[in-house]
Amino acid sequence: MNSTLIIAALLLILLSLAYQIGWSKSRTISSSKQEKLHSRPVYHGALVAIWALVPALLILGLWVLLGDTATRQFIMAQLPQEIVTEGGSGLVTAIQRVRSIASGFGVAGEIQPFEQAAADALRYFTFITFMVVIAAAAGTGLLALLYARRRIRARLRARNEVETVLRIGLIACSAVAILTTLGIVASLLTEAIRFFSFINPLSFFFGTVWNPRFATVGTGGEGDYGLLPLLWGTIMVSAIAMLVAVPVGLMSAVYLSQYASKRVRDIVKPIIEVLAGIPTIVYGFFALVTVGPFLSQLGGFIGIEIRATSALTAGLVMGIMIIPFISSLSEDILQQVPRAMRDGSLGLGATQSETIRRVLLPAALPGIVGAFLLAVSRAIGETMIVVLAAGNSPVLRANPAEPISTVTVTIVNQLTGDTDFAGPQSLVAFALGLTLFAMTLLLNVAALFIVRKYREQYE
Amino acid sequence: MTDTTASPGTGTVSAEENRARIRKGLARRHRQEAIFRGMGVAAIAAALGFVAILFGMIIFKGAPAFWQATLTAEVYFDPEVIESDPRPVQQEGQSPADYRAELLRWERAVTLSNWNAVVADSIRKLAPDMELERKDALELVTSSVRYKLRDMFVENPDLLGQTVSVSMLGSANTDVWLKGNIDRSLADDRQQLSAATRELADRLAEEGVIRSAFAWHIFTNVDSRSAPASAGLAGAFVGSLYMMLVVIALAVPIGVASAVYLEEFAPKNRLTDLIEVNINNLAAVPSIVFGLLGAAVFINYFKLPLSAPLVGGMVLTLMTLPTIIIATRSSLRAVPPSLRQAALGLGASQTQTVFHHVLPLTFPGILTATIIGVAQALGETAPLLLIGMNAFVANVPATPMDQATALPVQIYLWQGNENRNFFEARTSAAIMVLLGLMIMLNALAIFLRTRLEKRQ
Numbered sequence: 001m002n003s004t005l006i007i008a009a010l011l012l013i014l015l016s017l018a019y020q021i022g023w024s025k026s027r028t029i030s031s032s033k034q035e036k037l038h039s040r041p042v043y044h045g046a047l048v049a050i051w052a053l054v055p056a057l058l059i060l061g062l063w064v065l066l067g068d069t070a071t072r073q074f075i076m077a078q079l080p081q082e083i084v085t086e087g088g089s090g091l092v093t094a095i096q097r098v099r100s101i102a103s104g105f106g107v108a109g110e111i112q113p114f115e116q117a118a119a120d121a122l123r124y125f126t127f128i129t130f131m132v133v134i135a136a137a138a139g140t141g142l143l144a145l146l147y148a149r150r151r152i153r154a155r156l157r158a159r160n161e162v163e164t165v166l167r168i169g170l171i172a173c174s175a176v177a178i179l180t181t182l183g184i185v186a187s188l189l190t191e192a193i194r195f196f197s198f199i200n201p202l203s204f205f206f207g208t209v210w211n212p213r214f215a216t217v218g219t220g221g222e223g224d225y226g227l228l229p230l231l232w233g234t235i236m237v238s239a240i241a242m243l244v245a246v247p248v249g250l251m252s253a254v255y256l257s258q259y260a261s262k263r264v265r266d267i268v269k270p271i272i273e274v275l276a277g278i279p280t281i282v283y284g285f286f287a288l289v290t291v292g293p294f295l296s297q298l299g300g301f302i303g304i305e306i307r308a309t310s311a312l313t314a315g316l317v318m319g320i321m322i323i324p325f326i327s328s329l330s331e332d333i334l335q336q337v338p339r340a341m342r343d344g345s346l347g348l349g350a351t352q353s354e355t356i357r358r359v360l361l362p363a364a365l366p367g368i369v370g371a372f373l374l375a376v377s378r379a380i381g382e383t384m385i386v387v388l389a390a391g392n393s394p395v396l397r398a399n400p401a402e403p404i405s406t407v408t409v410t411i412v413n414q415l416t417g418d419t420d421f422a423g424p425q426s427l428v429a430f431a432l433g434l435t436l437f438a439m440t441l442l443l444n445v446a447a448l449f450i451v452r453k454y455r456e457q458y459e
Numbered sequence: 460m461t462d463t464t465a466s467p468g469t470g471t472v473s474a475e476e477n478r479a480r481i482r483k484g485l486a487r488r489h490r491q492e493a494i495f496r497g498m499g500v501a502a503i504a505a506a507l508g509f510v511a512i513l514f515g516m517i518i519f520k521g522a523p524a525f526w527q528a529t530l531t532a533e534v535y536f537d538p539e540v541i542e543s544d545p546r547p548v549q550q551e552g553q554s555p556a557d558y559r560a561e562l563l564r565w566e567r568a569v570t571l572s573n574w575n576a577v578v579a580d581s582i583r584k585l586a587p588d589m590e591l592e593r594k595d596a597l598e599l600v601t602s603s604v605r606y607k608l609r610d611m612f613v614e615n616p617d618l619l620g621q622t623v624s625v626s627m628l629g630s631a632n633t634d635v636w637l638k639g640n641i642d643r644s645l646a647d648d649r650q651q652l653s654a655a656t657r658e659l660a661d662r663l664a665e666e667g668v669i670r671s672a673f674a675w676h677i678f679t680n681v682d683s684r685s686a687p688a689s690a691g692l693a694g695a696f697v698g699s700l701y702m703m704l705v706v707i708a709l710a711v712p713i714g715v716a717s718a719v720y721l722e723e724f725a726p727k728n729r730l731t732d733l734i735e736v737n738i739n740n741l742a743a744v745p746s747i748v749f750g751l752l753g754a755a756v757f758i759n760y761f762k763l764p765l766s767a768p769l770v771g772g773m774v775l776t777l778m779t780l781p782t783i784i785i786a787t788r789s790s791l792r793a794v795p796p797s798l799r800q801a802a803l804g805l806g807a808s809q810t811q812t813v814f815h816h817v818l819p820l821t822f823p824g825i826l827t828a829t830i831i832g833v834a835q836a837l838g839e840t841a842p843l844l845l846i847g848m849n850a851f852v853a854n855v856p857a858t859p860m861d862q863a864t865a866l867p868v869q870i871y872l873w874q875g876n877e878n879r880n881f882f883e884a885r886t887s888a889a890i891m892v893l894l895g896l897m898i899m900l901n902a903l904a905i906f907l908r909t910r911l912e913k914r915q
Contacts, residue, residue: 289520
C-alpha cells in the first residue's frame with residue numbers, strides 16, 4: 001500500500017515535471033528566436049508528458065505482472081530443499097510465514113533459523129527490487145523526457161501528435177465493445193464444445209428429458225440433458241408474458257399518444273416507466289409472495305387447481321415488467337407516423353378510433369412488430385422472476401398452471417457456486433447460454449432490421 | 460347531398476332512409492369509439508394498478524420490519540460464571556503477532572464462559588415469579604446477545620461484578636409472535652416458541668418491558684445466520700457500493716470515449732458499422748449471459764477471486780457500457796452542427812472542437828446516462844449469482860477484493876431463508892431500502908439534468 005503511494009507520487013512528479021519542461025522550453029523558443037510556434041505550449045507540455053509517462057508505465061506494468069512470481073521464486077530458493085520438493089500446503093504455509101516475518105508483523109510460534117534467514121534475505125530482496133524498478137521506471141521516463149525535450153522545435157507538430165495519441169485511446173475504448181462480444185462468443189463456444197465432448201449435441205438439442213444427476217465424477221451416471229423441456233418452459237412463460245404485456249402496453253401507448261391531454265400524459269407516463277426501473281428480483285419476490293398465492297386462491301375459488309409457483313405466475317408478473325417496454329417503444333413508433341396521414345383520415349370523417357385502427361396501426365405495424373420482438377427477447381432472457389416464481393420443474397407439460405423450468409433458471413441452478421468446470425453438470429450452463437444468446441441475437445437482429453427499414457420509409 | 464346521390468325515382472323517402480341508416484351507423488361508430496377509448500383507459504388503469512399493488516404490497520409487508528421487539532434488562536456480570544484472567548497487556552519487545560495471539564487466547568477463554576447463563580439470569584429477573592427454565596428464557600432474545608455481552612466485557616474487563624442495564628433485541632420468533640405473524644391458535648408442537656416463552660413475551664409486552672424500537676441495526680449490522688433478528692444490510696450495502704464505484708470508474712470513461720469516437724471521429728466504414736451493430740446487440744443481450752462471461756473469463760481464466768466486488772463491478776461495467784454509450788451518443792447528436800461548424804471555421808482542429816466545445820455541452824446528458832446506468836447495475840442480480848456473490852458473508856468487506864454480497868443478492872438470499880414468518884417482512888424491508896436508493900438516484904438524475912440544462 002505504502003509502495004503504491006510512493007509510486008503514484010513519483011509518477012505525478014514525473015508527469016508535472018515533464019509537462020512543465022515541455023511548456024517552458026517551447027515558450028523560450030518562441031520568445032527568443034522570434035519564431036512562431038506551430039502548436040501552443042500546452043501541447044508541447046502534454047507531448048513531453050506522454051513521452052515520459054508511457055515507458056515508465058510500461059516498466060511498472062511489467063513489474064505488476066511478473067513481480068509476484070519473481071518474489072515467490074526468490075523465497076523458494078531460500079527455503080530448505082525438502083520443503084520445496086514436498087510442495088503442497090506445507091510450501092504455501094512456509095512462504096506465507098516468511099512473508100509475514102519479513103513484513104515485520106511476525107508470526108505466532110517459534111521462528112526457525114532458516115525462516116529468519118529467508119525473511120532477512122526477502123526483506124533485502126524486496127527493497128533492492130523495489131529500488132531497481134523505481135530507478136528503471138524513473139530512468140527510462142527521464143531519458144524519454146530528455147529525448148522529447150530535444151525534439152521541441154518551433155515547427156514541431158505537437159498538437160497533431162497529441163491528438164493522434166488521444167485518438168488511439170478513443171479507438172481502444174470503442175474496441176472494448178467488440179472485445180466483449182468476442183469474449184462472450186468465445187467463452188460460450190469453448191465451454192459448450194467441451195460440454196459436447198461429454199454429451200452428444202443431438203441428445204442435447206432434441207432430448208425431451210432433463211435430469212442432470214449430480215453424480216460424483218467417475219461413477220458413470222451421466223444424466224440426461226434434454227433441452228426441450230427447458231425451451232418449452234421458456235416459450236410458455238414468454239408467451240404468457242406477451243399476452244399480458246401486449247394488450248396493456250399497446251393500448252396505453254395508443255391512449256397516451258392519441259387521446260390523453262398533456263397533463264394526464266405528464267403524470268401517467270413516468271409512473272408507468274417506474275415499472276421499467278424496478279429490479280427484477282423485486283418482481284420475483286412480488287410473484288412469489290403475492291401473485292402466486294392469489295392465483296392459487298383464485299383457482300380454488302373457480303375450481304381449477306393452480307399451483308402458487310407456476311408458468312402462469314411467472315408469466316403474469318413478467319408481463320407486468322414488460323408493459324413499459326412495449327408502451328414506450330410503441331408510443332415512439334406511433335409518433336413517427338406522419339401527421340398528414342392522421343389528419344387525412346380524420347378529415348374524411350373517420351372517428352378517432354377508426355383512424356387509429358385503420359390508418360395509424362397498419363402504418364406503424366412493422367415498427368410495432370419490431371418492438372414486440374425486442375420485448376420477446378427480453379422475456380426469454382429474464383432470470384430472477386422465473387428463478388423465484390416458476391417452480392423449477394423441468395418437465396414437458398402443457399398446463400400453464402403447473403410449475404416449469406426455463407433455460408435461464410437452469411443456467412443459474414447448474415452454475416451457482418461451482419466454478420471448476422470439470423463435468424457436464426456445470427458445463428451445460430454454457431451450452432444453455434449459447435442457445436439463449438443465439439435466440440436473443442436472432443430476435444434482436446430481426447427487430448433492428450424491421451425497425452430500421454420502417455424508419456427509412458417515412459424519413 | 461343525399462338527394463343527389465340517391466337514384467332518381469325513389470325521391471325523399473330514400474333520403475330519409477339514408478339519413479336513418481347513417482344515424483344508426485353513426486351511433487354504432489360512436490359506440491365503437493367509446494369502447495376503444497374505454498379499452499385505452501382500462502389499459503392505463505391496469506398499468507397504474509400494477510404499480511400501486513406492487514408498491515403497496517412491499518410497503519405493507521416491509522414497513523413493520525423496521526420496528527422490532529426490544530427489551531432492556533439488568534445484566535449482572537457474575538464473577539462466579541465469568542471465569543477470566545486479567546486482560547493481557549503488550550509487553551515491551553513482544554512482537555505484534557505474539558501479542559495478538561495472546562489476546563486471542565484470552566478472548567477465547569472469555570468466550571468459553573457460560574454467557575448463556577448470564578443472559579438467562581438477567582431475563583429471569585424480569586419475571587421472578589415464573590421460574591423459567593434456562594432454555595425458555597434464552598429463546599426470548601436473539602442469540603447474538605451473548606456476544607454483545609462478551610464484547611462489552613472484552614472492551615471493559617472492569618465490568619466484572621457490576622450490574623449494567625443492557626438493551627437486548629428480541630429473537631426472530633419472539634418478534635413474529637408479538638407481531639401476530641404466526642397463527643396464535645396453533646398447537647404447541649407447531650409453534651416456534653415454547654409455551655412458557657410465549658407467556659413471558661406476552662406478559663413483558665403488556666408490562667411495557669418489551670417495546671417496539673426502530674431497528675437501526677438493519678442498516679448497521681451484517682447478515683447473520685445464527686441470530687436472524689440482528690441480521691442487517693451493511694455488508695451487502697458496502698459490497699454494492701464498491702461495485703458501483705468500479706462501474707463509475709470504468710464504464711463512464713470507456714463509454715464516453717467510445718461514444719465520442721463513434722459519433723465524432725469514426726470514418727463510415729465496415730469496422731465502425733460492425734462496432735455499431737455490436738453495441739446495439741450488447742444492449743439487448745440478457746444479463747445472465749454477462750454472468751457466464753464473467754464466470755468463464757474473469758474467474759476461470761484470469762483466476763480472479765470469487766465473490767469479489769471488483770469482479771462483480773467489472774461484469775456490471777460490461778453490462779452498462781452499451782447504455783452509457785447509446786445515451787452519450789444521442790446527447791452528442793443533439794448538439795447543433797452549427798456549433799461544430801463555427802469552431803472548425805475559426806481554425807480549431809477536430810479534436811479541439813469536440814473536447815473544447817461539443818463535449819462540455821453534453822455534460823448533463825452524460826451525467827443522466829451515468830446515473831441511469833448505475834441504477835440499472837445496482838438492481839442486477841442474475842449475473843452476480845454466477846460469479847459467486849451469493850456466498851454467505853459475515854463481515855463488511857474492507858476492500859473490493861474481499862468476499863462480499865450485494866443488495867439484490869441479499870434480497871435473494873433472505874427470501875430463500877427457511878424462517879419464512881420472519882424473513883418475508885425482512886426481505887420486503889430490504890427491498891424498500893433498495894428501491895429507496897434507486898428512487899434517490901433517479902431523482903438526483905432528474906434534478907441535476909433540469910438544473911444544468913437551465914444554466915446553459
